[in-house]
Amino acid sequence: MAPNLDSYFKQVDDLAESFIDRLRKAVAIPSISAEDARRPDVVRMGHFLADELKALGAHVEARPLGPQPHKEYLELPPVIVARYGEDPKKRTILVYGHYDVQPAGKEDGWATEPFELSIDDKGRMFGRGSTDDKGPVLGWLNAIEAHQKAGVDFPVNLLMCFEGMEEYGSEGLDDFINAEAKKFFKDADAVCISDNYWLGTEKPCLTYGLRGCSYYSIEISGPGQDLHSGVFGGTAQEPMTDLVRVMSSLVDGNGKIQIDGLNDLVAPLTDDEKALYKDIAFTMDNLYESLGSKTGIFDDKERTLMGRWRFPSLSLHGIEGAFSAPGAKTVIPAKVIGKFSIRTVPNMEPEDVDKLVFKHVDKVFKALGSKNTINCTLQHSGKWWVASPKHWNFTAAAKAVEKVWGVKPDLTREGGSIPVTLTFEQATGKNVLLLPMGSSTDAAHSINEKLDRKNYIEGIKLLGAYLHYVSEEKME
Ligand SMILES: C[C@H](N)C(=O)N[C@@H](Cc1c[nH]cn1)C(=O)O
Numbered sequence: 001m002a003p004n005l006d007s008y009f010k011q012v013d014d015l016a017e018s019f020i021d022r023l024r025k026a027v028a029i030p031s032i033s034a035e036d037a038r039r040p041d042v043v044r045m046g047h048f049l050a051d052e053l054k055a056l057g058a059h060v061e062a063r064p065l066g067p068q069p070h071k072e073y074l075e076l077p078p079v080i081v082a083r084y085g086e087d088p089k090k091r092t093i094l095v096y097g098h099y100d101v102q103p104a105g106k107e108d109g110w111a112t113e114p115f116e117l118s119i120d121d122k123g124r125m126f127g128r129g130s131t132d133d134k135g136p137v138l139g140w141l142n143a144i145e146a147h148q149k150a151g152v153d154f155p156v157n158l159l160m161c162f163e164g165m166e167e168y169g170s171e172g173l174d175d176f177i178n179a180e181a182k183k184f185f186k187d188a189d190a191v192c193i194s195d196n197y198w199l200g201t202e203k204p205c206l207t208y209g210l211r212g213c214s215y216y217s218i219e220i221s222g223p224g225q226d227l228h229s230g231v232f233g234g235t236a237q238e239p240m241t242d243l244v245r246v247m248s249s250l251v252d253g254n255g256k257i258q259i260d261g262l263n264d265l266v267a268p269l270t271d272d273e274k275a276l277y278k279d280i281a282f283t284m285d286n287l288y289e290s291l292g293s294k295t296g297i298f299d300d301k302e303r304t305l306m307g308r309w310r311f312p313s314l315s316l317h318g319i320e321g322a323f324s325a326p327g328a329k330t331v332i333p334a335k336v337i338g339k340f341s342i343r344t345v346p347n348m349e350p351e352d353v354d355k356l357v358f359k360h361v362d363k364v365f366k367a368l369g370s371k372n373t374i375n376c377t378l379q380h381s382g383k384w385w386v387a388s389p390k391h392w393n394f395t396a397a398a399k400a401v402e403k404v405w406g407v408k409p410d411l412t413r414e415g416g417s418i419p420v421t422l423t424f425e426q427a428t429g430k431n432v433l434l435l436p437m438g439s440s441t442d443a444a445h446s447i448n449e450k451l452d453r454k455n456y457i458e459g460i461k462l463l464g465a466y467l468h469y470v471s472e473e474k475m476e
């Protein structure tokens with residue numbers, strides 16, 4: 001029997017302004033996990049969530065994770081775990097999200113202050129973390145509140161796990177999940193994560209696959225301090241010159257990875273798999289709209305989607321220690337650290353990827369014949385994940401999408417990574433569903449990140465409706 005969701009939906013609409021206000025307060029906390037100086041703000045954001053959950057009547061615990069590996073002077077932010085409802089007759093759903101965000105500064109080119117939610121006349125709510133992942137995390141809290149105020153029985157027991165280090169490789173979380181699988185998370189019947197995006201702007205999707213991410217740094221040093229290029233240029237071997245040459249050897253301009261043996265780790269593409277791509281609602285214009293230009297590598301949608309989901313990619317992210325300010329400083333940096341990451345896919349084992357990367361970097365650097373010193377290290381890695389979308393968890397979500405958005409969702413994979421997805425699946429032994437709230441134009445990780453008001457409010461309805469349908473699905 002289809003649940004009667006009307007009064008819940010009406011309550012979400014009635015509470016829309018206060019839900020936006022909750023997002024405004026969350027965006028105002030610059031919880032950047034990658035910046036040491038922002039760690040107190042990350043912790044503050046965790047406590048903000050804990051307090052909001054307590055006010056809603058949830059049982060909440062802020063669990064410490066100890067010192068941060070390789071940065072022992074910093075405490076990891078707490079994992080906020082919470083339970084709402086303990087009815088043995090109801091199904092239990094475990095939801096995960098993250099309350100940390102990517103770095104952002106107005107000087108990066110934002111049109112508005114990144115940590116002030118700014119809403120334009122098209123209902124676009126700009127602010128760092130609006131779509132990744134504060135909007136979706138608050139979506140679960142808002143769903144609880146709307147049920148309470150509408151007087152509608154909450155359909156499931158909800159377990160929540162919100163972390164503060166996702167954008168820095170989910171440091172410490174795997175051990176936590178493994179330790180709690182048979183304790184705090186023991187009753188979970190299925191897992192749901194809302195932390196990715198639709199493929200376009202119109203059609204919702206359910207996601208059953210993610211790429212993994214292995215993140216590396218290459219440190220090259222030589223001189224004892226930064227040098228004057230007029231005095232030492234032409235006489236000293238320059239770390240930056242070596243680094244640029246090593247980094248440019250990793251990938252070509254069309255995204256083809258140049259590391260020997262790496263592409264051999266990728267599972268061969270089957271004809272059945274190839275056929276899946278043509279029915280996905282995605283156009284090259286969707287790509288150009290979210291890209292903000294027509295600079296895609298491929299001209300067809302199938303190859304573009306495969307480039308995002310099915311094949312590995314290697315991206316160069318930046319160089320620590322390099323001169324990057326406006327102007328024309330004539331410095332020779334003494335030490336530079338290049339950062340790059342590889343998005344991995346089935347069947348690439350992270351350890352095999354590491355070996356090939358280190359071997360390649362070593363070979364290229366040796367060929368330079370430089371007297372400088374190089375050190376290539378793995379910063380963090382998380383594995384790819386692919387699941388079966390034929391589980392009741394996905395069926396319930398598909399019904400919820402149809403109810404809220406009036407269309408059947410596409411089944412998609414995701415080019416980004418949520419490393420703990422696989423951990424949740426393996427530790428709990430339960431199905432994991434990715435249920436995105438935001439759209440392809442949200443610019444997560446980029447300047448002017450936003451979440452559309454419509455996606456937020458309908459997304460809150462979607463999360464609540466999913467919980468209702470999930471409570472009715474037959475267990476397999
Ligand atoms: C898809 C998710 N919202 C996300 O942004 N994940 C990050 C995870 C990550 C990996 N290394 C550092 N952060 C991503 O895909 O970049």
Ligand SMILES: [Zn+2]
Binds near residue numbers: 098132133166195
């Ligand atoms: Zn995220």
Ligand SMILES: [Zn+2]
Binds near residue numbers: 102132444
């Ligand atoms: Zn992110």
